[in-house]
Amino acid sequence: MTSPTTTNARRDPQPLLDVTRIYAEPDALASPRGRQVAARWPDAEVVEVASHWRIPELHGDEHNVRRWVRIKREALVLGVLKTVRTRPNGRSADFIAPSTSNGCAMACAYCYVPRHKGYSNPITVFTNIDQITAHLVRHAAKQGTKPEPNQCDPTDWVYDLGENSDCSVDAMISDNVADLIGTFRDLPNAKASFATKYVNRDLLDLDPQGRTRARFSLMPADTAKLLDIRTSPMAERLAALDDFVEAGYEVHVNFSPVVVEDGWLARWADLLDALGDATSERTKAQVACEVIFLTHNEQLHQVNLGWHPQAEEVLWQPRLQETKRSQNGQLNVRYAWRAKQGYVEQLLALIEERAPWCTVRYAF
Template identity: 60%
Template sequence: MPNPSALLDPKLIYLEPSVLGYERGREILARFPDAERVEVKSHTRIPQLYGDSASAEDWLRLKREVLVLGVKKGLQMRPNGRSADFIAPSSSNGCAMACSYCYVPRRKGYANPISLFVNVEQVAAAIRKHAEATGPKAEPNQVDPHAWVYDLGENGDLSVDALVSDNVRDLVTAFRGIPHSKGSFATKFVNRDLLDYDPQGRTRVRFSLMPAEMAKVVDVRTSPMGERIRAINDFVEAGYEVHVNFSPVVVHEGWQVEWRRLFREIDDVLTPAAKAQIKCEVIMLTHNERLHDLNMSWHPKAENFLWRPDLQEDKVSQNGMTNVRYRHGWKRQWLDQLLGWIGEAMPYCGVRYAF
């Protein structure tokens, strides 16, 4: 494995006592023998990560220096229909990166360091059981024409998780034998260790892309955009299906020029093999006031672009949260523009969904 210290250098590990009963838990702890260990009743309730210890000034330090280990309790699948057919039980949550628009941080205080689950075999077994019970996909849909697709990383980034444990390798390996199914996860980090996992076309990696100018402001601690684009070719050659997420689309003065330049760059870089299989998702920015207030404490520059009351309106999300999105009429116009530019620069790239 590459040295994770650039993103992760755990000095403190919170762990549920049962973690020690799992081989994966013991493996992870052995990788960080000098880290202080603190037992907690539940990986979801760690008071030390709330309040003053998780203030905005400490957010990035906690992401780098804190790791949480637990056991995944709920193993149910949830229907999705956008990026995947089903949301699988996750092997982790939280992230070492700190994208300023991310909705996940509220889970363990806004610092939200990585939590890894050590019972990955049970996660894989639950997916297999569900896939076998579901049976073959009878009709194509926008997710995939043949396979049921299971999202493996709804609340984290598996490419970063793979710096710490073999959970991701185990899941990629498992999908080689799970019938009529694919695994899938989105990432903003290029971890070339994954190129040796031999996915055999049964795992879909979705690289999240946006113009490099905006990524330098809002995609904190992620891989550079050019590196992500170049990695698409290598991951396709290694046997992955590779799609891209154009997400989030942040509207600001000059954004049209930046996005058109991005589409041309992708077209110039991709190999014929990559172009033959690539598809995309397009997602316009959604934001919320609570995250805006937090960002003003640690990264106000990002909010100059993300918080635009002159362009945005309230929207109640599927989970009941009140968010802001671009005003409906303008959003539709801007989305149509984006789809047109994709069609011009990358006519081979099908759009699986856009909103």
């Protein structure tokens, strides 16, 4: 079901990655996908670990805050996904696909993934890709024809890829993403979907034939410079939208996270104008957006103070935010409910004014 790929032609991952140490479960390293990844950095030290999840040098050590970005650049983990399962979603996608990786080389200041992984979150590549794609084929077959349209898609079951990673970066490391796109290309009733903050033009060669939705995350450029660390500049993301449509992707955008700060609506007006200027009529005819306002986390706030305190000046604003205890017991903050309703209404009105062609799938 997967398609052959040309590993040697893949984009060079530098400067995002300059791997000097690979932590590997033995079974992962011995697998074809594990050998492929390790071969990309032949000079890297390989350290055998019992589990990809708990590596003392990486996870749970507060001193790693000072090496936050360095760990992301220099460390890579190879593991086997032990539990291969698909979970229901219903908001952005109908289902969350099994992860083929975890962690990210980028360092967005609001990212939730580090909350679950201690004080660093370098990329973990799961090497049992054949098991994962076979599971997805079986799962989609069991669903049959989608009975009615919903906010995820009018005709297809949508599977979200890269829940805890960024597929555009993952595609520079291994063929996992290419194999996933190839799998969904052949499924008559399902499509893949992934969100990204990085422009990897190698993805343009994967021939998705409309069966993969790429969702480019957008925010005002000045805000992104502060918060979207090690990601593609906003102008580069905007410039890629038409090209991905032409290459056979369905292209959506995520206005996420929306951060309320001085002049935020004027900044969003500029972004919406730039989005309109950057996109063709063909792109506008199929694009839709998700609007997601910032949710932050007390633990991540403390981590950020150790490596990027400037970000917390806009992310952590107690006068605007209220607390909410998450299901796992962590303390999250979000904009106070009544005020947030007003923020949402203001931004939706602005989208209708500046980009009426952009369908809003949902906003919260």
